[in-house]
Amino acid sequence: MIEREVTIRNRAGLHTRPASMLVKTASRFESAVYLCRDNYEINGKSVIGVMTLAAEQGAVLTLVVEGEDETEAADAIEALFEDGFGEEL
Amino acid sequence: MDRPRTFQKESITVAFMVRQLRETVGVEVTPANDAVDAAERSVTESTLHRPGLALTGYVDLFTHQRVQILGNTETRYLRQLDAADRRAAFGHLTQFSVPCIVLTDGNEVDASLVDMATEAGIPVYRTPLPTVQFMSSLRNFLADQFALQRAVHGSLVDVYGIGLLLIGPPGIGKSEVALDLVERGHRLVADDVVIATQRDESILMGAGTDLVQHFMEVRGLGLVDIRSMFGIRSIRFQKRIEIVVHMELWDEEKEYTRINMVKDTHEILGVDLPMVRVPITPGKNITVICEVIATNYLLRHYGHDPAEVFTERLRNRIQQEGPPAPRRGIEYFERDYE
Numbered sequence: 001m002i003e004r005e006v007t008i009r010n011r012a013g014l015h016t017r018p019a020s021m022l023v024k025t026a027s028r029f030e031s032a033v034y035l036c037r038d039n040y041e042i043n044g045k046s047v048i049g050v051m052t053l054a055a056e057q058g059a060v061l062t063l064v065v066e067g068e069d070e071t072e073a074a075d076a077i078e079a080l081f082e083d084g085f086g087e088e089l
Numbered sequence: 090m091d092r093p094r095t096f097q098k099e100s101i102t103v104a105f106m107v108r109q110l111r112e113t114v115g116v117e118v119t120p121a122n123d124a125v126d127a128a129e130r131s132v133t134e135s136t137l138h139r140p141g142l143a144l145t146g147y148v149d150l151f152t153h154q155r156v157q158i159l160g161n162t163e164t165r166y167l168r169q170l171d172a173a174d175r176r177a178a179f180g181h182l183t184q185f186s187v188p189c190i191v192l193t194d195g196n197e198v199d200a201s202l203v204d205m206a207t208e209a210g211i212p213v214y215r216t217p218l219p220t221v222q223f224m225s226s227l228r229n230f231l232a233d234q235f236a237l238q239r240a241v242h243g244s245l246v247d248v249y250g251i252g253l254l255l256i257g258p259p260g261i262g263k264s265e266v267a268l269d270l271v272e273r274g275h276r277l278v279a280d281d282v283v284i285a286t287q288r289d290e291s292i293l294m295g296a297g298t299d300l301v302q303h304f305m306e307v308r309g310l311g312l313v314d315i316r317s318m319f320g321i322r323s324i325r326f327q328k329r330i331e332i333v334v335h336m337e338l339w340d341e342e343k344e345y346t347r348i349n350m351v352k353d354t355h356e357i358l359g360v361d362l363p364m365v366r367v368p369i370t371p372g373k374n375i376t377v378i379c380e381v382i383a384t385n386y387l388l389r390h391y392g393h394d395p396a397e398v399f400t401e402r403l404r405n406r407i408q409q410e411g412p413p414a415p416r417r418g419i420e421y422f423e424r425d426y427e
Contacts, residue, residue: 027259039096043242045259048281048306052240052298 001066002074007058010084014055018085023047025076031067033077044077095239095358100131103189103212109230116226121192121213122203130212132156132188135231137224139163144178153185156227160220164196176201183209191227193220237287237358245278245295245328246270248383252295252328254283254362255379256355257336261369264307266336268315269376276325277315280305285330287358296327332363332386334379339368 008014014022026033026044033044035053042049044063055061065074104127110116120127138155141163142148159167167175179202182190189212192198197215206213216223243256244267253270255263264280271277279297286294297303303316303324316324333355345368355364365382367375388395 036094039094040240041094042240042282043259046242046281046306048301048304048312049240049242052282052300054300 001064002070004063004074004078005060006063006078006081007060008055009057009081009089010087011057011089012087013057013059014050014053016051018080018087019050020047021085022050022077022080025080026073029065029067029069029073029076031065031070031073033073034064034066036062036064093239095237097237098235100133101234102128103130103132104128106132106189106230106234107212107214110227114226114230116216116218116223118191118214118216121197121215122207124207125210125212127189127212129210130188132231135228135235137228137231140182141166143181146178146181148181148185151181151185153182153187155188156231157182157187157190158193158220158224159190159196159198160193161196164192164198167198167202172199172201175199176205179205183211187211189214191216191223193218193223233286233288239285239358241283241285241295241357242281243283244280245283245297245330246379247276247278247325247328248379249275249387251383251386252278252331253379253383254295254330254333255336256333258338260308261336261338262375263336264305266375266379268305268307268313270379271315271319271323273376273380274322275380276323276328277303277305278325278328279303280315283330285357287360291360293330293357293360293362294327295330330357330362332365332382333357334382335364335366336369336375337366339370343368 010018012018023045034041035044035050036042037053037055037059040053041064042052044050053061063074063077065077067073107118107120107127110118134155136152136155137158138152139158139160139162140151143151143153144163144166167178170178179198183205190206192213192215195215195217203213218226241254241256243254244263245252245254246267247253248270255266257263267277267280278295279301280303282298282301283295284298286296288294303314305313305315307313335355345366353364353366354361356362363386367378369375385395
């Protein structure tokens with residue numbers, strides 16, 4: 001199991017488009033993906049779930065990945081956050 | 090790390106508590122000292138305290154962090170003291186950072202005591218409700234506020250009054266089954282994210298999130314709003330979770346139950362819920378199966394266990410001496426011929 005802290009960098013926060021990008025990426029992997037904010041933990045493969053985090057710029061989330069391809073999955077998802085989902089930082 | 094993660098409120102403000110008591114619980118509570126800002130004080134525990142001994146001066150184990158209730162006993166005790174002693178007794182409470190004081194059963198205390206509370210920044214409230222009744226309402230309210238919660242990935246639907254929680258791997262079709270159930274007249278509580286709240290030892294309540302409510306994501310369609318689309322009859326806001334329906338791909342290695350519907354359990358927040366594993370195979374109508382699961386649960390709940398009834402019938406037949414071959418259930422001319 002991998003656990004990492006990720007920060008929302010893009011100005012608009014984790015709105016619909018980044019949420020679906022995140023879910024699309026998470027769904028490519030076999031591993032289970034969870035995101036937590038203050039212990040509110042949701043499934044990273046559910047768009048509605050990710051959107052309920054209502055994460056704004058600067059919010060810190062915990063990314064938990066568990067499964068055979070966890071390293072690749074965690075790296076790919078972390079890269080999305082790092083890149084601000086390709087949006088304005 | 091503990092998985093799955095759970096969360097609970099650490100504190101609520103006294104102002105919020107009183108507003109909720111008035112508006113949602115329907116308890117009459119009036120402030121006795123408006124000058125105190127009740128938003129500054131917070132409650133962190135669901136237990137209440139009647140500070141009888143603290144008033145007499147014994148404060149060693151005084152649970153001052155709890156809401157303090159002054160009922161008939163406490164107010165009468167204060168009343169029979171002379172003015173100076175009364176202030177001293179009340180001072181034993183106000184020296185601590187008490188969240189708030191509630192005078193129950195229409196009781197009142199001297200204005201000078203209320204002033205002491207005001208100075209200490211402690212909000213004082215009055216309620217006409219009898220002490221026991223008020224404490225029970227407040228305790229229930231606080232227990233719910235501080236209850237352990239967690240987000241569960243699944244769909245919760247009220248099927249014939251039974252709360253069915255559909256869980257399973259992503260993409261197995263939980264939302265589609267929920268949608269189909271709604272189409273057949275059942276009521277959606279939440280899809281995708283269900284907030285489970287523990288209520289008492291064995292009761293689990295499920296609700297949606299305030300943001301999503303009754304929106305649903307259907308793969309290939311996007312977001313749909315069930316409430317607008319199907320109307321008020323198709324939704325509800327919360328429901329006790331009673332059965333877990335675990336949808337999974339048919340696994341040849343696994344043995345599925347053939348006689349007893351419910352044998353497995355699924356644990357959420359320490360509550361063991363009956364769980365039915367439903368293997369998904371082509372041509373299987375999961376919606377109808379969900380309805381049968383709910384009605385079967387209802388039957389068992391009302392004392393009719395089909396597996397038991399059938400087993401009993403078979404046992405009797407085996408003990409009877411009779412023709413070994415199965416017989417017709419009815420003779421042709423017995424009833425309903427044609």
